[in-house]
Amino acid sequence: MNLSTKLFAGFVLISFIFTAVAIVNYRLSEDVIANSDFVSDSQNITRTSASLQRSLIDMETGLRGYLLTGKKSFLEPYNVAAELLPSQFSLLKEYEKDHPEQLRRVEEIEELHKQWRYDFAEPLIEEKERAMADTLASIEGISNLKHGYLVVNEEGKRLTDRMRIYFKAFNTIEFERRAVRKNRLDESIADTRYVSTSLTILSVLLGMGWAYYITRLITRRIMKMVNLADKISHGEYKTQIEDNEHDELTRLSDSLNRMAATIDKTFTELDSKNKELDQFAYVVSHDLKAPLRGIENASRWVEEDMGKELPGHIQEYLMMMRIRVHRMENLINGILALARVGKSNLQEENVDVQALLYELVDMLNPPAGFQFHIPSRLPTLRAAKVELQQVFSNLMSNAIKYHHGPEGNITILHRELDEVHEFSVMDDGPGIEPEYHDRIFVLFQTLQERDAVESTGVGLAIVKKIIERRGGQIRVESKLGEGSVFTFTWPKFKLTDS
Incomplete structure (x- = not known):
């Protein structure tokens, strides 16, 4: 299987799991919403039922107060409740339209209320009003009214008691249904949390596992390629x-x-x-x-x-x-x-640069008019002594050979940098024009006639090759008539115990 196919398969698997999580959460959330809506509707039903009961009680209380006192102020709650009852009954029946049993109880309560109002309460109110008008605001007993016997034989009380019984049964069933759906709501919420958390953890674990597998697979094989590159860089070209x-x-x-x-x-x-x-x-x-x-x-x-x-x-x-x-x-x-240069395996050793320079001065045997100025403190380098000797010998002998006078000063400078040692060979000779600064390092190139100064044009080319092979650089700074400074760098290497 191709690596791209494996990556795509892992992506598809994780996407499938997250899609499954989304679908399951959606379905569980629908159940939660349905149960939550039912509980909310049940609470509205019970509130509407309670409001309806309060309205009925207000009518009953207002009727009783008016019959006992004859004051019409007692009928205000009665009239307000009478106006509210039709809408309350309609709302309650709308809530219970999908529950025939509860709807039947609401209709029975409504029928009993109509009997109580039109066969009991309204006749008594009319008779009480006439009695009050005939007797000029005198208060007469309820028993003297035409329908007063209904109060005496407690006909109204029986109707209201029956309504209370229906209300009690209605509310009891509603509370039981709400408790059941509330339990289902709690269970659906718990199931949603459990399933959602489980699937999410599963998808994360699978995703991490697949990512770890792919990472290990790629890393292991890339490290093989890195090792191959390292071996090639060290000269092991036959590795595969x-x-x-x-x-x-x-x-x-x-x-x-x-x-x-x-x-x-x-x-x-x-x-x-x-x-x-x-x-x-x-x-x-x-x-x-x-x-x-x-x-x-x-x-x-x-x-x-x-x-x-x-x-x-x-x-x-x-x-x-x-x-x-x-x-x-x-x-x-x-x-x-x-x-x-670079062909023979020269042995490296710890080279005292100061001692090397004094040896070279003796070996070059400069004319009496030339003075060499060597620092009192110079480093010890890890190098092939022959190569370092050849570099300094060429630069110092050139400073003598190309000098325009019988006397001259040749100064050796040193500066230690972070990763290299920097050496300079400075003279007070005739100098070199800037346009020839690069030319002098080219093989067979000389600035003077060969008959004037014996030169092969190879020395500086050898110096440049040795220095660059060791990882350093060489440059010249000079102006005509102001002498020359040849500066080169030599990388630092760890010295060995001698």
């Missing part, structure tokens, strides 16, 4: 990655394997070519040096055979010939030295 997953990373691994094989093949061929080139250089140098020595010997033989009979200008020509031969030999030696 084993990957049998047959996905996108496998194709990348195959590409890296082919790259390693190509690098190995290229370096093998390069090594072979370098060996052939080295062999060619030694053969050529040997073959070139032999005729050069022959030319030099022939010039000396001519001088010896001719003796004093040799004209002066011929002697000058022969001397010039030998100088050219020596220059050619030095040039060949310089080319061989440049070719050898």
Whole structure:
């Protein structure tokens, strides 16, 4: 299976689980909403029922007060309740339209109320009003009214008692139904929380597990590629990655394997070519040096055979010939030295730079008019002594060779930076024009005629190659007539105990 397919499958799985969580939560929430709505409607029913009962009680109380006192103020609650009752009955029946049993009880209560009002209360109120008008606001007993017997034989009380019984049964059933639905509401809320939490935890665990699996899979295989790159950087070109997953990373691994094989093949061929080139250089140098020595010997033989009979200008020509031969030999030696830079495995050691510089001054044997200024404190470097010696020797000898006067000062400077040591070789010679600052490091390039100053144009090229191979840099700062400063850096390495 491709890696992209695995990633897509994990995404689909997690999306499916989250979708399932959303669907389950939606369905459970519908149940919760339905139960919550029912409980809310039941509370509205009980409130409406209580309001209806209060209205009936207000009518009964107002009727009794009016019959006993004859004061119409007692009928105010009666009249207010009479206006409210139709809407209250209608609202209660609307609530109970889907519950026939409860609806029947409401209708029975409404029927009993109509009997109580129109067969009992209204006749008594009319008779009481007439009695009050006939007797000029005198108060007469209820028994003297035409329908007073209904009060005496408690007909009204029986109707109100029956309404109370119906109300009690109605409220009891409503409370029981509400309790059942409230329990169902609590259960549905608990189920929603449990299922939602469980599915969410499951989806998170699956997502984390799949992410861990994919991360481990990718990391493990990428680390193989990193290890391959590290081995290639250390010269192990024959190493290969084993990957049998047959996905996108496998194709990348195959590409890296082919790259390693190509690098190995290229370096093998390069090594072979370098060996052939080295062999060619030694053969050529040997073959070139032999005729050069022959030319030099022939010039000396001519001088010896001719003796004093040799004209002066011929002697000058022969001397010039030998100088050219020596220059050619030095040039060949310089080319061989440049070719050898980095080829031989020179042993590194702890090099005292100050002691090295004093040795070089003695070896160079400068003219009497030249002074070397060396700092009293210089570092000890981890380096191949021959290479460091060659760098300083070339720079110091050039400062003497190209000086325009019989006297001069050559100063060695040092500065320690974070990761490198910086050395400078400063002279007070003729200086170098800025446009030639890069040219002097190019092979065979010189700024003066070769006949004026004996030079091969190889020394600074060797210096630059040694320094850059060690990870440093070299530069020159100079102006015509103001001397020159050659500055190079040498990386810091951990010193070993000697």
